[in-house]
Amino acid sequence: MEEGPSIPIFNGPEGILFDFNYGCRVQVPVSGWRVKMFDSDTFNVLLNEQVEANVVIASMRKYYVRFLLEVFDGPRLVFSHTFNPTTKKIRLHMPPWALEYFEQEAHVIFAHAGNDDIACPWANTFSRCIGTAIHICILQPKRN
Secondary structure, eight states, rough: OOOOOOSEEEEEEGGGGOOOOTEEEOOOOSTTOEEEEEETTOOOOEEEEEETTOOOOOOOOOSSSSEEEEEEEEEEEEEEEEEEOOSOEEEEEEEEHHHHIIIIOOOOOOOOOTOOOEEEEEHHHHHHTTOOOOEEOOOOOOOO
């Protein structure tokens, strides 16, 4: 499965890198800083650890979570960010076999002849729940 770039792509303050590609990911420039990750809907603590410098820390939960990410240097809050996908474009990657599975098992995905559009009721529901557009990409198998 594609996990995104090897290091997080967004720049935070003081050399912090973070993103939400395949979960919440953060990299700090100084060893000993504390990284906290929360589910901002349930307030469950997902991570609360001192981390090594220049190591990518990734959440165990990978799929839609409204993460709250905090980075501390001792008691000082260096960075805080809440993932909010509202008004952002979200791309879902699906392997080709997923279409067949959903058509056979759940009867929810229908390919439209003559174009690349897919009617996908669960994606439409997901889109309404989070208030943003969902784009579905069908991954093509690698050619030898």
